[in-house]
Each structure stands twice: as C-alpha cells, then as structure tokens.
Amino acid sequence: MPELAEEDIPFFAEVTAGGRITIPEEIRKIFEIKDGDAVFCRLKIMVKKKNGPAKEAKPSSGSS
DSSP, X not given: OOOOOGGGOOOOOOOBGGGBOOOXXXXXXXXXXXXXXXXXXXXXXXXXXXXXXXXXXXXXXXXX
C-alpha cells in the first residue's frame, strides 16, 4: 500500500448545528492538532440530508 501524505488522510465528519464538523480524535492525535490550531480541509459532499431545503441540481452537459 502506498504511503499517504498528510493531505491525503481521509475521514468522515457529520455536519452538526451551526455548520460545525468534528475532526475525529484519532486524526487529531496523529497530527497533534490542538484547540486553536488552524487546519486546511478539502471538501467532498458524500451524502445530502433528505429533509432539508431542496436545491435543484444543474443538468450535466453529458460530456466528460
């Protein structure tokens, strides 16, 4: 298995009240992330909550 760089460590977080997410304790320990530290995150939406306000998706052009 190839070694992962810090920026390639994925984790799953659920958005809570106020739009907050929690970085799992294991990840905080590995990277020694403490309260008040600034972190850079990449975002990929995996699941949209069904009972929230509906947004229409833009139709794809069909070309890749």
